[in-house]
Amino acid sequence: MHETQAGDIVRSLPVIRDDYSKFDRGRLFLIAGSFGMAGAAILSGRAALRSGVGYLDMAVPESIYPVVTAALPEAVCTVYREEDPEDLRKKLREGAAKASAVAAGPGLGKNRELVMPVLQALSGKKLLLDADALNYLAGAGPLSFPGFEALLLTPHSGEMARLLKKSREEVENDRFSAVTACARDFHACALLKGKNTLISTPEGRVQENPTGNAGLARAGSGDTLTGIAGSLLAQGMEAFDALFSAAWIHGKAGDLCSEKLGIRSVLPEDLIEMLPAVFRILEEGTDEGGGVSAE
Numbered sequence: 001m002h003e004t005q006a007g008d009i010v011r012s013l014p015v016i017r018d019d020y021s022k023f024d025r026g027r028l029f030l031i032a033g034s035f036g037m038a039g040a041a042i043l044s045g046r047a048a049l050r051s052g053v054g055y056l057d058m059a060v061p062e063s064i065y066p067v068v069t070a071a072l073p074e075a076v077c078t079v080y081r082e083e084d085p086e087d088l089r090k091k092l093r094e095g096a097a098k099a100s101a102v103a104a105g106p107g108l109g110k111n112r113e114l115v116m117p118v119l120q121a122l123s124g125k126k127l128l129l130d131a132d133a134l135n136y137l138a139g140a141g142p143l144s145f146p147g148f149e150a151l152l153l154t155p156h157s158g159e160m161a162r163l164l165k166k167s168r169e170e171v172e173n174d175r176f177s178a179v180t181a182c183a184r185d186f187h188a189c190a191l192l193k194g195k196n197t198l199i200s201t202p203e204g205r206v207q208e209n210p211t212g213n214a215g216l217a218r219a220g221s222g223d224t225l226t227g228i229a230g231s232l233l234a235q236g237m238e239a240f241d242a243l244f245s246a247a248w249i250h251g252k253a254g255d256l257c258s259e260k261l262g263i264r265s266v267l268p269e270d271l272i273e274m275l276p277a278v279f280r281i282l283e284e285g286t287d288e289g290g291g292v293s294a295e
Helices: 006-012 038-050 062-071 085-098 110-121 132-140 157-166 167-175 175-185 223-233 239-261 268-284
Strands: 025-032 053-061 076-080 101-104 127-129 152-154 187-194 198-200 207-208
Touching: 006 239, 006 268, 025 038, 025 085, 025 167, 025 207, 025 223, 038 053, 038 062, 038 223, 038 268, 053 085, 062 076, 076 085, 101 110, 110 132, 127 132, 127 223, 132 157, 152 223, 152 239, 157 167, 157 175, 157 198, 167 175, 175 187, 175 198, 175 207, 187 239, 198 239, 223 239, 223 268, 239 268
Parallel strands: 025 053, 025 101, 053 076, 101 127, 127 152, 152 187
Antiparallel strands: 187 198, 198 207
16 A cells, blocks of 8 residues: 655645636536535535636536526536436537546436436546446446546445445455455546545555544535545546545545534535635645645
8 A cells, every 4th residue: 555645745736827727727527416416516516616626617407507506606507408318418528528527426316317328428538426427337337438538436335335246344344455446447546435535546556545534424525525536637637646635635624624613513515615724734835733744
């Protein structure tokens, strides 16, 4: 197992130059949300914006568009009609073609059966799959997204069990084997959420994330992680670096929130509001709680 220090994250963070436009800071196409699950789209979108992406394009169904655009005025919304498959295909293709990275899954619900076949027909992009997109992938199989520049998967143990056709207990009893098998079988960088989150490359390089606590064990926490990782990916980070950095940043935000609010009271929106403090810790090379240094 390889060790990665916070200084490595600092060195791999995307540089923001004085002459950059919004497009130079990356364009993320985030496909999320369905009727009854607008919150997942909003949390992931807010986390992506707080993590520095210059242009966020949210692909959302017509049924939740008013809620999402009111909550995320900084985002552009690609709005599709669930009852019109041709409209969906056209808009997803156009949105993905313009993006530097695509993330899909938070709150998709049954819409995954509409969205994911369209993504299967695309190629050449960095693609992150989470939540309901992973449940689709579990049925579609390991070779269903072969043409992407990079594939990133972020399952919790239940989703990992479905991907590997194992029980949740088997996954939890040998998390190392589970994450390496997932990365190998799906030719992806895989992140297994949970206590001491693990990240693996397809070749079996594994890193354990040292940050985080039980305050992160809330519905919506994974949506924020997707937003952070997708944002870093769109800004140009390599797949493994984006996943490890996102896990570290997400966990560090959880640690700071728990110190301030107590583990019981931390909400995913608190994590998002704490992201600027975490990025300042990384960029300034200081960590009040752990001696992080960029040196």
